[in-house]
Amino acid sequence: MGIQANPTPCGGVPACCNGGTIQDRLKATLQVATGSTCPCVDGATIDLVLISQTATDTTWSGSGPLGTCGSTIALTLACTGNHAVFALLWNISGGNCNGISGSVPSQNSGGCGPTQSLNLTYNGPFMLNPICCNDMTMPNLYLINVIITE
Numbered sequence: 001m002g003i004q005a006n007p008t009p010c011g012g013v014p015a016c017c018n019g020g021t022i023q024d025r026l027k028a029t030l031q032v033a034t035g036s037t038c039p040c041v042d043g044a045t046i047d048l049v050l051i052s053q054t055a056t057d058t059t060w061s062g063s064g065p066l067g068t069c070g071s072t073i074a075l076t077l078a079c080t081g082n083h084a085v086f087a088l089l090w091n092i093s094g095g096n097c098n099g100i101s102g103s104v105p106s107q108n109s110g111g112c113g114p115t116q117s118l119n120l121t122y123n124g125p126f127m128l129n130p131i132c133c134n135d136m137t138m139p140n141l142y143l144i145n146v147i148i149t150e
Helices: none
Strands: 025-032 045-053 058-065 072-080 085-093 100-107 119-127 143-149
Touching (some): 085 143
């Protein structure tokens, strides 16, 4: 983890990170879920940067290639609900994956606190179609995990 100019204490309310601070720059890594196939996504990373901080919410956002699948993914991580829970939103555009979007309404810190850096794992929050994964061997599963770290 690199030193960041302005660690963000989630709006001064530590509930999202159990009393710890969260950096202004985060990294989301996409990982194919166990039992799924979609090699063109596995290991893709997206840089998330702080875009908004209010008394009740803090938001990081970023976009980049969906691995080598030929699409773009935009991710937003928000510490919401008066800084009580995390939420993850995604939108995939272009290529064979165009139009896949959604959100996971909440996730607690799962490994973040005064002495521990952020390490959030969303297990299978979204599923890709076979065309997107360049794999037409139905009925494969195409669940993708998102791991967010500092």
